[in-house]
Amino acid sequence: xxxxxxxxxxxxxxxxxxxxxxxxxxxxxxxxxxxxxxxxxxxxxxxxxxxxxxxxxxxxxxxxxxxxxxxxxxxxxxxxxxxxxxxxxxxxxxxxxxxxxxxxxxxxxxxxxxxxxxxxxxxxxxxxxxxxxxxxxxxxxxxxxxxxxxxxxxxxxxxxxxxxxxxxxxxxxxxxxxxxxxxxxxxxxxxxxxxxxxxxxxxxxxxxxxxxxxxxxxxxxxxxxxx
Amino acid sequence: xxxxxxxxxxxxxxxxxxxxxxxxxxxxxxxxxxxxxxxxxxxxxxxxxxxxxxxxxxxxxxxxxxxxxx
Numbered sequence: 001x002x003x004x005x006x007x008x009x010x011x012x013x014x015x016x017x018x019x020x021x022x023x024x025x026x027x028x029x030x031x032x033x034x035x036x037x038x039x040x041x042x043x044x045x046x047x048x049x050x051x052x053x054x055x056x057x058x059x060x061x062x063x064x065x066x067x068x069x070x071x072x073x074x075x076x077x078x079x080x081x082x083x084x085x086x087x088x089x090x091x092x093x094x095x096x097x098x099x100x101x102x103x104x105x106x107x108x109x110x111x112x113x114x115x116x117x118x119x120x121x122x123x124x125x126x127x128x129x130x131x132x133x134x135x136x137x138x139x140x141x142x143x144x145x146x147x148x149x150x151x152x153x154x155x156x157x158x159x160x161x162x163x164x165x166x167x168x169x170x171x172x173x174x175x176x177x178x179x180x181x182x183x184x185x186x187x188x189x190x191x192x193x194x195x196x197x198x199x200x201x202x203x204x205x206x207x208x209x210x211x212x213x214x215x216x217x218x219x220x221x222x223x224x225x226x227x
Numbered sequence: 228x229x230x231x232x233x234x235x236x237x238x239x240x241x242x243x244x245x246x247x248x249x250x251x252x253x254x255x256x257x258x259x260x261x262x263x264x265x266x267x268x269x270x271x272x273x274x275x276x277x278x279x280x281x282x283x284x285x286x287x288x289x290x291x292x293x294x295x296x297x
Binding site: 004005006007008009014015017026031034037038041053054056059060061062064068072073076077080081084085086087088089094097098099101102105106109112113115116118119120121122123124125 | 231236237240274
C-alpha cells in the first residue's frame with residue numbers, strides 16, 4: 001500500500017502518515033531529489049517527442065502541444081511539491097504557475113516557429129529542446145518561498161548547492177546570510193547559472209534576525225529536536 | 228555548417244490568445260499532475276495531495292510521542 005502523507009505548515013515539511021516511517025519527516029533534500037528525477041524524466045520524454053518531429057512523424061504543432069503539456073505537468077508538480085500539496089494551493093498559486101507557463105510557452109512558440117521556418121539544424125533543435133525542464137527546480141523553490149511567507153516566516157538565507165553549477169552570483173547571495181524574506185532574488189532568476197541553479201533557501205520564523213552558527217542551526221524546530 | 232531541418236508538413240502554431248488559454252491552470256490540470264506524480268513515484272504517492280497536520284500531532288512528533296487517533 002502506498003504511503004500517505006501529511007504536511008506540517010509549522011515546520012513546512014511533509015511527514016509520513018502511515019507505514020513503517022509513520023511520523024517521520026520527509027527531508028527537503030528527498031523532495032528536491034524527486035524534482036530532479038522529474039526533470040530527467042521530462043527531458044527523456046521531450047527527447048522522444050523531438051525525435052518524432054525530426055523523423056517527420058508529427059507536425060510542429062503536435063510537437064508544440066506535447067512539449068507544452070510535458071512542461072505544464074512538470075511545473076505544476078514542482079510547485080505543488082514546494083508549496084506543500086494541493087490543500088495549500090490557492091488562486092494566487094494558479095496565477096504564479098500560469099505566469100511561468102506563459103513565459104515558457106512564448107519561448108516554445110518562438111522555437112517552434114524557427115523550426116517551421118527551417119532556421120535550425122537537427123543539432124540545434126535537440127540542444128534547445130533538451131533545456132526544457134531545467135526550470136522545475138526554480139518553480140519548486142518558488143513554491144517553497146510562497147509557502148514559508150504565508151506561514152509566518154520572516155527570514156531567508158541563500159544556501160549554495162556547492163556543486164559545479166554554483167556561480168559567483170550564488171556565492172555572493174550566500175554570503176549575505178539571513179535577510180528579510182523576499183529580499184533575496186528567487187532561486188534561478190537573477191544569477192548567471194539561471195535555470196541550472198540548484199541552490200535553495202532556508203527560512204526562519206524567528207521574530208529577530210537569526211544569528212546562529214552552522215552548529216546552532218541544527219538545533220531548530222524544523223529538525224524536530226527542539227520545540 | 229549543419230543542414231537546416233525543415234518539416235515536410237507545415238502546421239498552424241497557436242496564437243497569443245491560445246497560448247494564454249493553454250497556460251491557465253484548471254482543477255483538472257492539478258488533478259492530472261497529482262495523478263501522474265503518484266504513478267511516477269509510487270513510493271511517494273499521495274505526497275502532493277497530503278492533508279494538513281493537526282497542531283497536536285506536530286507537538287507529539289517533536290516530543291517523540293506516538294500519535295494515535297482521536
